[in-house]
Amino acid sequence: MASPCEVLSRAGRTVAREQLRAVAEEAWRIEEKFSRYRTGNVVDRINTAQGTPVDVDPETADLLDFAAELHRLSDGRFDITSGVLREVWTFDGSDRLPTAREVGRVLGRVGWDKATWVRPRLTLAPGMQIDLGGIGKEYAVDRAALLAAALDSAPCLINFGGDLMAVGETNHVPWQVGIEAVGPNGGNPARYIALARGALATSGDARRFLLRDGVRYSHILDPRSGWPVTGAPRSVTVAADTCTQAGMLSTLAMLMGREAEAFLARQGVRYWCMR
């Protein structure tokens, strides 16, 4: 998951160990199966198919169904084929921007609408790739939370690099979750959220951005233009029933740029934005 993962459980020692083992195994399984950095897994098979159809297993098909629905719901803003834009965009805090021509050339290989998805068969145009990184971590948190909850009813918190989900009984003192400040105080909690049940997910560009002529280019790329979203908050945290929902809402809010808060307010969810 490329970030620290933790399980906090109020269950007894033995059960807590079982929960930890189940969660760790699930996290490793999902990473192994869906990481685009691994070779031989389903994502690698799809990304190296060069235009030939690939049949996928039911779990992968569920994730692709979900990605397709999100693409539709977000009017194309959420797109698992946008990863190839990183061939021209490197968010290292520098002022190196690609040219419009370079972006345009890559953009031809971006767009879920260019893919043919008829469950269980996915056909991508040659040169296209998918990246499930935008869903994978939240999906892993939710899967892990379901496994932990099945083992014990005591409160349990799954935290994969700041995307987290609380399950179990709610008659205890809630988990105290600090949201990291942005700017010079980064690393310190800016506010605390009491989480008794459900999920919190945070999207942000605190450490990944480009800066040129005073304009800050966030690492959130709009797959429709190939350019970073401007005017997005530095950090968006959303509370939702599951980590997947919280993660999709915070990611989409970032993609809405200046409209992030208005978008979240319309959804009627609890959110915390830092600019």
Added chain:
Amino acid sequence: MGATDGGREPGSGQFVQRLAAATCSLLGIGSTVPVLAQEEPTWALDTSFLYYGESDERVQDLSLNVLARRLFADDKVLSFGLVYDSLTGASPSGAIPLNEVQTFTRPSGNDVYTVQPGELPLDDTFLDTRYALTATWQQPLGRLYTGSVGLSFSTEYDYTHAGLNFGITRDFNKRNTTLSLGAAIARDEIDPEGGAPLPLAPMGNIGDLSARRPGTEDKDVVDLLIGVTQVVNEHLLVQVNYSLSDSSGYLNDPYKILTVVDPATGEGIARVPAPGTAGPLHEYRFESRPDQRTKHSLFVQGKYYMGGKVLDVSWRYMTDDWEIDSHTLEAKLRWPLGDRGWVEPHLRFYTQTEAEFYRPSLPVGELPEFASADYRLAPFDAWTAGLKYGFRTASGNEAGIRLEYYRQDGSVPDGLLIGNQDGDALSPELDAVILTVSYGFDL
């Protein structure tokens, strides 16, 4: 935009429902359970009501206490404290019981009051309404330091206090060790009823304010503190503080007096008020204290956590250049009771030696530079025993009720008794009950 294909526009109301449906089918669950999350409240209020009542209709205090704290981003904290005290009753004036009726001129000089034979003379002048306000700002300074600055102000009938305090802490050793430094300065103003009596001036008749200094008197106090808090292991926390307090200026209690006595019998010296006026029927003098006092104190505390129970044991040693040495030993045990409650019994023992200039009475003809019969400067022991019951309400607020019993026993050293004086009569024991009801909630 989304009219024909509901939810395509991410702002439309159906978006969240369709996201929930997609999530349920992804995770293979029928429905989701609603999230329970809320931002930690910005204002936390701790309120308490205290009743303190001494036996024999001595001092009674009703006190209301509110502490409001606001947590800002980045662990910055602003807090305000407000205390309201309403004191009634009377406290010993310093005069000793005599076998005859005693008459005293009130500090205002406008009236007299009498005390029956054998009764301990009490004076009700200082009792009053008091308001105190504090404000403190605390914030992290870099990663390991925390700084604070505070103001304090209090006012009552004849006394005003204004103070400023600073503190800084630094964490060491993976935050297992904290070093604290603190400093406070205060300026107090006393505006005694009828003016400040001149040191050891005799108590005069009604209307005689000749031995008084009109206007206000000041006192300056400087406090310095250095402390270390150490997490020893997962069960034990130890704290050691040393503090130095220096007071200078007017340190007398303007209403405290000494009975002038016969050096052989220890009985009061009769006095006849001037014709046509009322006044004391015996001789008394106002007290006189040095105008400087330096206190050193050492505080050691250990908190031991064991399976939900917390044992808190502390010792404070204080010594000053008035030669008062005191020790306070205290122990509390917090014991969980049920899911959300706990009980906390506690026991405190206090003992002090007398100030070098303490004397219960003044032999006629003797005029030392300093003398006071204030019972707070006398040698005494005190026990406090109490029990608190606290619980967390369903909404997470904390409520508590505590009852304490206080007993103070003085003992005038034989060397300070004169003639027929009876040590027990000069320092009668004091009993008090203290009831505290507290409630903490968030806004």
